[in-house]
Amino acid sequence: xxPLLTDDAVAELPLHRGRAELLEEIMSAPVLEDRSVxxxxxxxxxTWPVPVAAAAAVLALVAGSPWLLSGLxxxxxxxxxxxxxxxxxVLDAPGWTVDTVVGDDDSGELTYVKGDRFFEINWYPAEExxxxxxxxxxxxxxxxxxxxxxxLGRGALMWLYDGAxxxxxxxxxxxxxxxxxxxxxxxxxYLALLDDVRxxxxxxxxxxxxxxxxxxxxxxxxxDDVLDGISEYVDPLIPPGSTRGSFSSAEDDLDLLGVEVARxxxxxxxxxxxxxxxxxxxxxxxxxVAVLGTSRDWPALRDATGGSDQPxxxxxxxxxxxxxxxxxxxxxxxxxxxxxxxx
Amino acid sequence: xxxTREETYRRLYATxxxxxxxxxxxxxxxxxxxxxxxxETFLVAWRRLVHVPTxxxxxxxxxxxxxxxxxxxxxxxxxRTALGDRLRQELATWVPDTSxxxxxxxxxxxxMRRLSARDQEVLELHLWEGLEPREIAEVLGLTTVVVRPRLxxxxxxxxxLLPQDxxxxxxQLSRKVRP
Numbered sequence: 026x027x028p029l030l031t032d033d034a035v036a037e038l039p040l041h042r043g044r045a046e047l048l049e050e051i052m053s054a055p056v057l058e059d060r061s062v063x064x065x066x067x068x069x070x071x072t073w074p075v076p077v078a079a080a081a082a083v084l085a086l087v088a089g090s091p092w093l094l095s096g097l098x099x100x101x102x103x104x105x106x107x108x109x110x111x112x113x114x115v116l117d118a119p120g121w122t123v124d125t126v127v128g129d130d131d132s133g134e135l136t137y138v139k140g141d142r143f144f145e146i147n148w149y150p151a152e153e154x155x156x157x158x159x160x161x162x163x164x165x166x167x168x169x170x171x172x173x174x175x176x177l178g179r180g181a182l183m184w185l186y187d188g189a190x191x192x193x194x195x196x197x198x199x200x201x202x203x204x205x206x207x208x209x210x211x212x213x214x215y216l217a218l219l220d221d222v223r224x225x226x227x228x229x230x231x232x233x234x235x236x237x238x239x240x241x242x243x244x245x246x247x248x249d250d251v252l253d254g255i256s257e258y259v260d261p262l263i264p265p266g267s268t269r270g271s272f273s274s275a276e277d278d279l280d281l282l283g284v285e286v287a288r289x290x291x292x293x294x295x296x297x298x299x300x301x302x303x304x305x306x307x308x309x310x311x312x313x314v315a316v317l318g319t320s321r322d323w324p325a326l327r328d329a330t331g332g333s334d335q336p337x338x339x340x341x342x343x344x345x346x347x348x349x350x351x352x353x354x355x356x357x358x359x360x361x362x363x364x365x366x367x368x
Numbered sequence: 369x370x371x372t373r374e375e376t377y378r379r380l381y382a383t384x385x386x387x388x389x390x391x392x393x394x395x396x397x398x399x400x401x402x403x404x405x406x407x408e409t410f411l412v413a414w415r416r417l418v419h420v421p422t423x424x425x426x427x428x429x430x431x432x433x434x435x436x437x438x439x440x441x442x443x444x445x446x447x448r449t450a451l452g453d454r455l456r457q458e459l460a461t462w463v464p465d466t467s468x469x470x471x472x473x474x475x476x477x478x479x480m481r482r483l484s485a486r487d488q489e490v491l492e493l494h495l496w497e498g499l500e501p502r503e504i505a506e507v508l509g510l511t512t513v514v515v516r517p518r519l520x521x522x523x524x525x526x527x528x529l530l531p532q533d534x535x536x537x538x539x540q541l542s543r544k545v546r547p
Contacts, residue, residue: 026397027463029470029477029496032390038462040389043455047407048381050451051414052374164511 110199111226114146114177115233118221123235126277130227132201143208144218151197157204158182158194174216176205177224191215198224237279247279248272251286254324259316262290264297283325284335291320291339292366298346310346317343377414380426385410387497388430394471394496395438399459405441407452409434428506431497435507471496479529487522494519 113133121137121144132153137144149157161184162168171182174193181195192206205222207215225233231240239247252272256262263269272289276282294313301309320326320343326336371379385406392405412433413420421429472480472495480488493504505515 027393027399027402029394029472030390030463031471032386034470035390035393036386038459040455040458040462043403043452043458044385046454047410047452048378051381051407051411052377054411054414054451160511160514163514 110201111224111229112199112201112203113148113227113230114203114205114222114224115230116144116146116218116222117233118218123238126234126238142210143206144210145204145206145208146222147204147206148201149204151200151202154194154197154202157202161192161194176203176219177222185212193219239277239279239282244274244277244282247282248274248286251283251325252290255287255290258319258322259290263293264313266297266300267293269293280329284329287320287323287325288335288339289366290323291317291342295342295346295366314343314347318347373417377417380413380417380420381410384427384430387427388434391431391434391497392438393459393463394492396441399463400456401441402463403452403456403459405434405437407455408437411451412437424503425506428499428503431493431499432507432509476526476530479526482529483522483525486518487525490515490519491522491526494523 113135115135116137118137118139121139124136124138124143126133126135132149133147135146137146158171161182162170164184164186165188169184171184171194174181174183176193176195179196179198181193183191183193185191186206190206190208191210191212192204195203195205205219207218210218227240231238231243234240252262269289272286274282274285276285294316298310298313298317301307301313317339320339326339329336388409389402389406392402392409393399396402396405409430413430420426476495480491483491489508490504493499493507494501499507501515501519502512504510504519505512508515
C-alpha cells in the first residue's frame with residue numbers, strides 16, 4: 026500500500042518533469058467533446074463524443090464476445106446476443122444528441138444534450154426503487170413526496186432539484202425502473218420532452234445509439250472484422266508458440282475496439298520477438314519483425330481517427346524491433362504499463 | 369480578456385494536480401497505479417473541460433472522476449495509456465516507503481479497515497481529503513441529506529473501534545490538515 030501522504034507531502038515530491046510532461050501530453054490529445062453526434066455518421070468516424078478515458082470506463086452492455094482459436098485458424102465463438110425486456114428508454118426529439126452512455130444490463134445512464142440543456146435517462150434494478158424514491162423525497166430541505174405523473178403510460182413520481190431541475194422515477198417494469206432527469210429546462214418543457222421518450226429493449230437501445238457505438242449485438246462482428254483485416258497482412262495471426270486462446274474487447278466505440286484488438290495481436294508478436302531476442306533466435310526475431318512491419322497497414326490502426334495514441338506507440342515499437350533494438354520497455358511487465366498488453 | 373481553453377486547463381491542472389495525485393496515492397498499492405489514475409483523470413478533464421464545474425465544485429468533480437477511474441482499474445477493465453510515463457517512473461522512485469507526513473494515525477487506519485466499504489469511503493473523503501458532506505455528495509453522486517447521516521454513523525462506528533487512549537481518539541484531530 027502506498028503511504029497515506031498528505032497533499033502537502035505530495036507537493037514536496039520531486040515530480041516536476043513528470044508533472045510537466047503529463048500536462049503537455051494531455052493537452053496534445055484530441056478533444057472530442059464539442060463534436061455533435063449524427064445518427065448517420067460515417068462508419069469509421071468517431072463522432073460519438075465519449076472521451077477516450079471515459080470510454081475506457083464504460084462498461085459493456087454484455088460481456089465481450091471472444092474469438093476462439095482452433096489450431097492456427099479462427100473459429101467464431103457463437104455467443105448469442107440474447108434478448109431482454111424493454112426497460113431502457115431513448116429520446117427521439119429533434120436536435121437532441123447522445124452525449125454519453127455508461128452502463129450494463131443492470132443499470133446505466135444515457136445523457137442527451139441540446140445546447141446547454143441536458144436530458145438524462147437512467148435505468149436501475151427494481152430492488153433499488155424504494156431507496157431512490159426515499160432519497161428523492163429528501164432532495165429538498167423539507168422532505169417532499171414526489172408529484173404523481175404519467176411516463177410512458179405508467180405511473181411515476183416527479184421532484185425538482187434545487188426547485189428547478191425536474192426528475193421523475195417511473196414505476197418498476199420488467200425488473201427495472203427508469204429515472205429521467207432534465208437540466209436547464211422548465212417543468213413544462215420537461216413534461217413535453219417526456220412525450221418523445223420511448224421504451225426499448227436491448228436491441229432497440231443499440232439501434233438508437235450513434236453508428237460508432239458497438240454493443241454486444243455488434244461486438245462480435247466488429248472483432249471479426251478487425252481480425253479479418255489484420256489477417257490480410259499476418260498469417261498466422263499469432264505466433265505459433267503463443268498460448269493465447271481468444272480475442273475480445275469490452276469497448277463500445279468502434280475505433281477503440283479496433284485499436285484494442287489490434288493492440289492485442291501486436292502484443293503477441295512483441296512478446297515473441299522479445300523471447301526470440303533473449304534466446305538469440307535470429308529467424309524467429311525476423312519473422313516477428315516482418316509481421317510487426319505490416320502494422321501500419323492493419324486497417325484498425327491505419328484508419329483509427331485519433332481517439333487513441335496506441336497506433337503510434339505500436340508502430341514505434343515495430344520500428345525499434347526492425348532496427349534490431351530492444352525497445353526500452355519491451356519486457357512483459359512494462360508492455361503492460363505502456364501498451365496495456367495483458368499477462 | 370477571455371481565458372483560452374489551454375489557459376483554463378493549465379490553471380486547473382496546476383491548482384488540483386497534488387490533490388488528485390494524493391487522492392490516487394492514498395487508494396492504490398503501487399505508485400505507478402496512482403500515476404495512471406491521475407493521468408486518466410486529467411485526460412477526462414481535458415476532454416470534458418466545458419463540463420468541469422468551476423470554483424469549489426472543481427475538486428469534488430475531479431475526485432468523482434478519479435473514483436470511477438480507480439474503480440475501473442480495480443475491476444481490471446483499465447486500459448493503460450502511454451500518458452504519464454515519466455510521472456510513473458518518478459513516482460516509483462520518490463514515493464517513500466514510510467512517512468511521518470501522513471493523513472492519519474496507523475491505529476485509525478487499521479480501525480477504518482474494519483468498517484464496511486461504504487463507511488470507509490465516506491470517512492476517507494472526509495478525513496483524508498477534508499471534504500464536507502456537500503462535497504462528498506458531489507463525489508459520490510448522492511444528495512447531502514443522504515451523506516450527512518451516513519458520515520455521522522460511520523464516525524460513531526469508527527470511534528467505537530478505536531482503543532481508548534490518552535491521545536485524542538477522534539480521528540479528525542489526528543489528521544494533518546491541509547490548507
